[in-house]
Amino acid sequence: MPARSPARHRGTRPTITDIARAADVSKSTVSLVLQGSPSIKADTASRVREAADALGYVYNRGAADLRRQASNTIGTVINDLTNPFFAELLVGLERSLAEHGYVTLMAHTGEDLATQERVLASMREHQAAGLILCPAFGTPEELLQRILWWRIPVLIVVRPVGDEGFDFAGSDNEAGTYAATKHLAERGHRRIAFLGRVGGGPVYELRRRGFARAMGEHGLAVEDEWLIDIPPTREGGRAGVRAALALRNRPTAAICYNDIVAFGALSELGEQGLRAGIDFSIVGFDGIADGAHSNPPLTTVSVNPERLGASAANLLLTRLRDPESAPLRYLAQPQLIVRQSSGWVEGTRLATPATPAPEH
Amino acid sequence: MPARSPARHRGTRPTITDIARAADVSKSTVSLVLQGSPSIKADTASRVREAADALGYVYNRGAADLRRQASNTIGTVINDLTNPFFAELLVGLERSLAEHGYVTLMAHTGEDLATQERVLASMREHQAAGLILCPAFGTPEELLQRILWWRIPVLIVVRPVGDEGFDFAGSDNEAGTYAATKHLAERGHRRIAFLGRVGGGPVYELRRRGFARAMGEHGLAVEDEWLIDIPPTREGGRAGVRAALALRNRPTAAICYNDIVAFGALSELGEQGLRAGIDFSIVGFDGIADGAHSNPPLTTVSVNPERLGASAANLLLTRLRDPESAPLRYLAQPQLIVRQSSGWVEGTRLATPATPAPEH
DNA sequence: AAAATTCATTGGAACGTTCCAAGTTCGTCT
DNA sequence: AGACGAACTTGGAACGTTCCAATGAATTTT
Numbered sequence: 001m002p003a004r005s006p007a008r009h010r011g012t013r014p015t016i017t018d019i020a021r022a023a024d025v026s027k028s029t030v031s032l033v034l035q036g037s038p039s040i041k042a043d044t045a046s047r048v049r050e051a052a053d054a055l056g057y058v059y060n061r062g063a064a065d066l067r068r069q070a071s072n073t074i075g076t077v078i079n080d081l082t083n084p085f086f087a088e089l090l091v092g093l094e095r096s097l098a099e100h101g102y103v104t105l106m107a108h109t110g111e112d113l114a115t116q117e118r119v120l121a122s123m124r125e126h127q128a129a130g131l132i133l134c135p136a137f138g139t140p141e142e143l144l145q146r147i148l149w150w151r152i153p154v155l156i157v158v159r160p161v162g163d164e165g166f167d168f169a170g171s172d173n174e175a176g177t178y179a180a181t182k183h184l185a186e187r188g189h190r191r192i193a194f195l196g197r198v199g200g201g202p203v204y205e206l207r208r209r210g211f212a213r214a215m216g217e218h219g220l221a222v223e224d225e226w227l228i229d230i231p232p233t234r235e236g237g238r239a240g241v242r243a244a245l246a247l248r249n250r251p252t253a254a255i256c257y258n259d260i261v262a263f264g265a266l267s268e269l270g271e272q273g274l275r276a277g278i279d280f281s282i283v284g285f286d287g288i289a290d291g292a293h294s295n296p297p298l299t300t301v302s303v304n305p306e307r308l309g310a311s312a313a314n315l316l317l318t319r320l321r322d323p324e325s326a327p328l329r330y331l332a333q334p335q336l337i338v339r340q341s342s343g344w345v346e347g348t349r350l351a352t353p354a355t356p357a358p359e360h
Numbered sequence: 361m362p363a364r365s366p367a368r369h370r371g372t373r374p375t376i377t378d379i380a381r382a383a384d385v386s387k388s389t390v391s392l393v394l395q396g397s398p399s400i401k402a403d404t405a406s407r408v409r410e411a412a413d414a415l416g417y418v419y420n421r422g423a424a425d426l427r428r429q430a431s432n433t434i435g436t437v438i439n440d441l442t443n444p445f446f447a448e449l450l451v452g453l454e455r456s457l458a459e460h461g462y463v464t465l466m467a468h469t470g471e472d473l474a475t476q477e478r479v480l481a482s483m484r485e486h487q488a489a490g491l492i493l494c495p496a497f498g499t500p501e502e503l504l505q506r507i508l509w510w511r512i513p514v515l516i517v518v519r520p521v522g523d524e525g526f527d528f529a530g531s532d533n534e535a536g537t538y539a540a541t542k543h544l545a546e547r548g549h550r551r552i553a554f555l556g557r558v559g560g561g562p563v564y565e566l567r568r569r570g571f572a573r574a575m576g577e578h579g580l581a582v583e584d585e586w587l588i589d590i591p592p593t594r595e596g597g598r599a600g601v602r603a604a605l606a607l608r609n610r611p612t613a614a615i616c617y618n619d620i621v622a623f624g625a626l627s628e629l630g631e632q633g634l635r636a637g638i639d640f641s642i643v644g645f646d647g648i649a650d651g652a653h654s655n656p657p658l659t660t661v662s663v664n665p666e667r668l669g670a671s672a673a674n675l676l677l678t679r680l681r682d683p684e685s686a687p688l689r690y691l692a693q694p695q696l697i698v699r700q701s702s703g704w705v706e707g708t709r710l711a712t713p714a715t716p717a718p719e720h
Numbered sequence: 721a722a723a724a725t726t727c728a729t730t731g732g733a734a735c736g737t738t739c740c741a742a743g744t745t746c747g748t749c750t
Numbered sequence: 751a752g753a754c755g756a757a758c759t760t761g762g763a764a765c766g767t768t769c770c771a772a773t774g775a776a777t778t779t780t
Contacts, residue, residue, distance in 0.1 A: 063766035106466035270655035423736035
């Protein structure tokens, strides 16, 4: 390799070629040293490393990725970050990815399908090694097929799309609401409402089913009007409680589709002068951190969102190692956390249970 | 250019060279077409585009970035995503970046300085075009200097580091707590506590100062014990209220360092059987979405986190266009949103004001 | 002492783009 | 008819890595 090369002009970053020149070795040697190859003599290696430091060298991952035809970027698509559930999920995801040397290219869809299309295409152009997708509401299975056709490993989180066939990480929704409903029934509730978007996709369907099953097993009827159709938002929670309280055959408790619905419900109860856990019981779903400090603290079915995120990331990394194996599947077993918002017993005030707190 | 090239083997993605071969033009022409150059004849262009579609071509942004010595990746470092304030900020950031054709490389530090160092270095290797940093607590000015030395434009968000000199987007903390305190004073409160981490950096300092100034202007003394030292968390809020209620000269209201502290405070008041806004008033800071639906809804100083994020992104993009201009600075003017948690008046119950709601 | 083996290093061709300089093909003007 | 320009198109050298095949030197084996 010719020792003569054009001198580096100010402002441009040093490359392995510059290091090579400074350390008087070839660019191949520098590359090997940077990769920690054992076949380079120790003192050559340290000479190279010194030169690199002296020049303020920065590894150019883009160039390496181009040559290696690989990347350590994982595209992560979140549909609703303003829901702390997804924020906590993202924390777990990102942490786990980072721990394994991957980097997170993050995009937010706000439940918009067109945005989702756009960001996925962008991640493809960016040569993401894999994708993690919290699908926006109404995502067609066809999109997932298309992504597979791109030959990019993709993991779906939280909301299943299509029937199996894709890698998926989520929680056992049916078991979750079953436990929640059982809890309320055992505390003496006989008329229990369910607050969520009717026809709101598979997650809603499963949660409703767990509710119905538990009701049935406790010999409790489910009146149609107790299935209250509200958007899965804080406002929805308020509206749901208003609707529930207005019913002729008024429920004494409600299972909420998720924690933010439950927060809305708590808020509305307060506004109506009712005490959650005494006058009316509320149970949420998700187990977001705020639930431990709402007013009153929220009984909820915790899926431990941060841990779910970490598990999801690990699942995708497994897939990256073995692109051809059968679809992977992880279902977190949710855990009922009893706090004050369900501290109600037939006719009497229940001693508020100490938060049992095996939480983080 | 030789028309003969090795045939594409299955599994490898088509490149502009493949398109060139298919459309019987040169690779340069394909490149120009993809860039929408006007100097390519319309029918050539469409022939090329058809070939590209037929082959299922995907633009390789990494390769282009390498050649152009540029990238459209912005590194975004968030210190605490489990605080909805930062989650909403991130939403605004990402949306604005995406609208301008940039992509967000996101990392979470969890307030850990070592993690912060690591992710910043990684973003540098990834050739981020710019950085947006919500600095972890205790970030030294030296780090910022170092980043500038990297010649990567960086914007600091929320927490200033060092004295000016860096691009910054944040809110007027002093004015915010001033307005909040004034509000409480005008409602008749004379003993007001401030719940936050004493010595918790410049943001704390400014918020405390706004509080002190308003107290002074209303002729109210600030007892040392009313400055309650708690971590800026939900738990901190609970502890703060407990501490406040235990004081001999017991305050009747508290300004909280931020909304999640306020949520903790509301929770603790509830636990103690006190009604926020009636028995004790609470004001938060940040204006996160949940505040509109807490129990009771939270009076807060809203900085509109999502909009702040968008503004921050725009500021960085301005900087990218002109790398040499003087430091940029954006201070959001926060807005007091009065809700029920401060609906208290000397001796009487205040008619709960309708949420005035110019919120989003 | 020659051959074989190991060890350390290196040349140079990729990877998929961009973009400059240069080329070709026209139509138009003298 | 020849020259000139405009309108299109193209060759090929970058960008900063990796990694294969090859080289040379030192060491061991025969």
